[in-house]
Every structure is written in C-alpha cells, then in structure tokens.
C-alpha cells in the first residue's frame with residue numbers, strides 16, 4: 001500500500017508535469033497513482049482529464065463518483081461526455097471550484113508541490129511516455145493548428161496548453177473561466193446606473209468644495225489623507241447603494257466619477273494655464289494629488 005507522503009508527492013509531480021505540458025507523462029503518473037491508491041479521487045480526476053480515450057475517461061469519472069457520489073467535477077465531466085444535461089446547481093458547484101477567489105489561493109499549494117517535487121525528484125524516475133497516446137490527434141478548439149492532449153475540465157473541449165488555465169481543480173478553457181467569473185460578478189445593468197447616480201454627484205460636490213478651498217501649502221499635506229478618506233467614502237456609499245453586488249467594471253466606473261470630480265476642482269487652474277498663466281501650475285497640485293489618491297481608494301473599495 002502506498003504511503004500518504006509518497007502519494008502527495010506523486011500527485012504534486014503529476015500536476016506539475018501536466019502544467020509543464022508533458023501531458024502523456026502526467027497521465028502515466030496519474031495512472032500509476034490510481035493503480036497504487038485506487039481510492040484517490042484526485043488521481044482519478046487526473047486520469048479522467050488527460051486520457052484521450054473517451055471510454056477510459058468515462059470509467060475514471062465513474063470511479064470518482066463511486067468514491068464521492070456528489071463530486072460536481074465528475075458529474076459535469078460525465079454528463080458532458082455522454083451528452084446528457086447537467087442541472088444548473090451542479091454546474092454552478094463545479095464553476096464555484098474555479099472562481100477567481102479560489103484560484104488566488106493556489107500559489108501556496110503550488111509552492112508546496114514544488115518543494116515536494118524538489119525534495120524527492122532524485123528517487124522518482126520520470127515515467128516513460130506511453131506511445132499509445134501519441135496516435136490520438138486532438139487540436140485546440142481556439143487554435144486548430146495546435147495539437148493537444150488536454151481538455152477543459154468543464155466543457156470537455158480540447159485546448160492547447162497556452163489557452164488552458166490551471167485552476168486548483170483542473171484545467172479550464174477561457175470560455176469556462178469567463179463563465180465562472182460571470183457567476184462571481186453578480187451586478188445588474190441597473191447597478192451601473194445606480195453607481196453612476198451615487199458616485200458622480202458626490203464626486204462633483206467634493207470637486208466643487210476643493211475648488212473653493214484652493215491650494216495652500218498646509219493643505220497640500222492634508223490632501224493626502226483627505227483624498228484617501230473621501231475616495232473610500234464614495235466607494236463605500238456606492239457599494240452600499242448597489243446592494244454590495246460585484247461588477248466587473250463597477251470599480252472603473254466609480255473611479256472615473258472621482259476623476260471627473262477632480263477635473264472639476266482643477267478647472268480654474270486648467271483655464272488659467274490655457275491663458276498662459278504659469279502660476280496656475282501650482283493650483284493643479286491639490287486637485288492632482290486628490291484625484292490620484294481618491295480614485296485609487298474608491299476603486300479599491302468597489303472591488
């Protein structure tokens with residue numbers, strides 16, 4: 001029976017090998033893993049993902065389901081292979097495994113994996129590439145001239161290593177990544193209107209107040225703090241107004257509102273410059289610093 005540390009090492013090496021594009025070698029590793037540890041879900045998922053033979057892939061997914069009947073990746077993978085419909089619930093569960101938030105957690109896991117591989121690389125001879133897999137010629141659905149043995153975990157389409165994105169649970173094509181992100185970004189078009197209606201008047205009001213205050217030296221020091229506080233406040237109020245929903249471009253919209261407010265504050269100095277008054281340059285300092293700091297703060301709050 002395989003020991004737990006050795007199993008982890010093999011899994012890490014298989015994932016690393018696949019990531020480096022050596023797909024046939026990765027498949028051989030996964031096959032070796034499930035041979036030694038037939039109850040290893042991650043190993044069967046690896047086989048299911050990399051095996052070019054649809055029957056073998058189906059079999060591997062069935063093994064996963066025998067171990068974990070609710071595994072959404074296997075449910076989606078199997079249904080896709082058989083051309084059967086998948087419930088929205090299961091598809092979302094599978095997509096949830098690849099939301100951007102989750103994906104960002106992976107570096108530490110990958111670092112661990114790299115360390116494991118480095119530690120044990122000496123006693124693990126690289127498995128020979130199985131020549132049987134070289135007959136199957138799949139091509140990337142986005143690059144018909146590129147051969148590949150890799151498929152998207154979610155939609156099963158063949159993808160090349162350049163298009164595929166490694167997520168903690170497997171490879172995804174750009175379309176499926178986008179779909180997972182769309183599930184993450186839940187703002188409605190109305191939210192964009194609301195965000196504009198809240199952030200723009202606030203930003204213009206601040207711009208107007210700034211243009212009244214002017215740019216004394218002491219105020220230049222203060223504006224760093226004021227800019228951050230005001231930008232955060234505009235971001236927070238807008239976020240509340242849209243029910244805390246996330247929008248792909250909502251942060252950009254609110255930051256743009258703040259910039260328009262900053263331009264309003266800079267208008268007197270800009271007009272002075274137009275008429276050749278170089279002294280007006282000084283008047284740009286406060287609006288300039290405010291715009292930069294407040295728009296960054298607002299953007300950050302909206303994320």
Ligand SMILES: [Zn+2]
Nearest residue numbers: 152155173176
């Ligand atoms: Zn896909």
Ligand SMILES: [Zn+2]
Nearest residue numbers: 140143160163
């Ligand atoms: Zn491609």
